[in-house]
Amino acid sequence: MKYSIFLFFGLILFSCSDKQKVTDTTKIVEKPTFSTPKKHTSLVQVNPDVTEVVESWEELKAVNSFVKKFENVSPREALTNALELRDLVKSLKDSLMPKILDHPSFYARVNVLHNETLRLSDLTRIPAITADDISLQINKTIAATNAVNSKITTVLKQKRFEEEVEVDLDRIGIDSIKINDITKNSIQKELERDKEGAS
Known part of the structure; x- marks a missing residue:
């Protein structure tokens, strides 16, 4: 009787230890989500027909070029580049912009972009952040950049249209x-x- 009880408990312990080994190996095989590149929102560029006004605006070119990298990026890489993006957008905000864009609605869009990049850079200091949270903020940042570029295109096309129209x-x-x-x-x-x- 004693031997059968010891045998029973021995089998239970042995089977539990086998299950533990199986779960440990599955954790090793999983691919980390922070290193997997993910496709994000596409960047909308300033319309090439009206770029002559912003051709010499180097800060805008730098921001657009850098944000383009975020279209297909892993969360870890995005966090690595977040601080540099924040600084580029800050320099865009502080730069001398073309006079035609000197309007509150354009400044509002640049401020929104700056705030989104600040939020993205803040994610670098949160240890419990998830890959989905980072991806969501990347999409918001690209959308804010698209709003700036779309506003530039709209204002410049409106100017061109008004110059071509004869006004009585x-x-x-x-x-x-x-x-x-x-x-x-x-x-x-x-x-x-x-x-x-x-x-």
Whole structure:
């Protein structure tokens, strides 16, 4: 009877130790999620038709070039580059931008981009961060960059369109208070051209 009890407990201990070995080997085989590159949102570039205004804006080129790397990146690599991206966006924010972009709506987009890069760089200090959290913040950062580039394209296309359109200044009438700054500048240039032509 004693031998059968010892044999029974021995089999139980032996079978438990085998299960422990199996689970330990599966943990070793798993691929770490922090090192696996993941595809993220694509970067929207400034439309090539209107890039002449921002051609010499080196800070914008540097940010776009660096953010392009985040389209297909592992969470670990993204965190490694987060601080450099934050500094590039800070220099973009502090740089001298083209006068046509000197508008609160554009500054708001640059500020949002700066805040998203600050959040991404803050993730480097959180030890319990997950790969999904990092991927989500990468997508937000790329989306904020896309908003900046789209705004540049929109403003420059609007300027080009207004320069090509002939405005009959006598027909604007009361609605002239509803036009924006770019249109007012275009009308002012048109008036100056008319005055020079009349002289």
